[in-house]
Amino acid sequence: MDWFKKLLPSRIRTNGTTKRVVPEGLWTSCPGCKGVLYRAELERNFNVCLKCSHHLRVGARQRLDWFLDAEPRVEIGKEIEPIDFLRFKDTKRYKDRLSQAQKATDELDALVVFMGRLQSRTIVAGAFEFEFMGGSMGSVVGERFVRGVNAAIEHDAPLVCFSASGGARMQEALVSLMQMAKTSAALAALSARGLPYISVLTNPTMGGVSASLAMLGDINIAEPDALIGFAGPRVIEQTVRQTLPDRREMREQITSLLSLITHQSAL
């Protein structure tokens, strides 16, 4: 048979020893349209899918980096760290969950706040890191947010917050609920000073965060198709047995609460 093989080499090659190495993460797929996207191009488009305009998740630091002028920038409340004051344990210890999240995200907690400039105007801007325990709000998030507000008051600067959160952090129990009151009280003080607060609600903004700081903007802006609300779809379905309409429909229904729905790149 050898002569035949020589004559007609097989199209199926099994002995390809020289594998071509594709660098990890060069390509990514869009969760919206399943299209394959070139990462560099995606990032140039601020993580908005070039094919279907789906807004992919953006990390806190990345978002602020895009948003603020390059110089100067000062991080607010960087030194504040979470502690497991209740020694909370579910299937895992809160302490372990924290260190795991810290390792995975390289952040100490779920909110990053900077004072910087936006087109040369001093501004305080915060962003939630959803990858850190679902962007949940506990003591650190509350404290950093309040310090951000205080810095804005001190420098007579406007405040912008990009939220992405599942809500309050259950592992801090009632203390996390009280962060809703704490952050809202700080915003009341900011408002009394006549300073503007713009809240940008990204996907998702739910529970305790939407029912406090995220809904209190002088202007509330939402990302297209972001899931925004008090109770999540699962909770609604389980407790009241209603099935939610398609996310797009829901967005149309809550527009009364929002001043603007805008494309990420427009920001």
Added chain:
Amino acid sequence: MNLNFLDFEQPIAELEAKIEELRLLSDESAIDISEEIQRLQARSKDLTKSIFSSLTPWQISRIARHPQRPYTLDYTKRIFTEFHELHGDRAFGDDAAMVCGVARFEGEPVAVIGQQKGRTTVENLQRNFGMPRPEGYRKALRVMRLAEKFKLPLLTFIDTPGAYPGIDAEERGQSEAIARNLFVLAGLQTPIIATVIGEGGSGGALAIGVADRMLMLEYSTYSVISPEGCASILWKSGEMAEKAAEAMGMTSARLLELELIDEVVPEPLGGAHRAFDDMAERLRQVLIDNLSTLRKLDNGDLLIDRRQRLMSIGQTKEKQ
């Protein structure tokens, strides 16, 4: 099985049934068994004391939701005079899960806000099991502003499993309604006292619970999420509710320890549902004391104190 008693109270229920039986018997027969009845009554009391002295957080949360527990309107009847309920949010409708109004407390005018559960199925459907919708929170907001305008101290009574998680509530902006109340309460120019009388469920409770004095009845609970909800999210099983109740520290004693509330109002033996009048009187006394302290502060100091209380909540550590 007597349904007015919870499962861990069944020994008491059995004893009480026995007493009742004897009482009926003594009415019919000539033999005097009143001594025996008295002896059993004393034993029932001791038994109640011993059971109630070592309740677990889960058991307490069951008492907080007891179907016979006094609700907001049971207290307004006993604590206030001339209570006038005010209805409607002037935008959408009236929410029966939230009760608002003006009343006299010790002769002085006050504003009252509280969640209201129903005792029968029909009532519960009307009251939506004490779960307010946005119009309920906006009605409360309207009365908060009224309290500020007419310088009426605001007394709130918290008793809700949580804000209603339904599509209609989302459509009308449940989140915004709650957030707005937190925002307004933080700067409301009048003394505020909030009391958790039963269930303090999450943001739905907090929306009428930003206050200068935070009180809790002994067997009430206050938490970021229901034990069942916490269990189903963190343990992925609703059956772990007992453990979740433990872990979250939702009882009055634990929250006092954590300095999240100011005072615990002791309940009558066996819980508030055994003696409405006694409970209301205890609460009235505590409210009188706290209100007289708050009345001594001028509005400026009051708001500074309130702000400081809120800002101090949270435990973190700081790297130097």
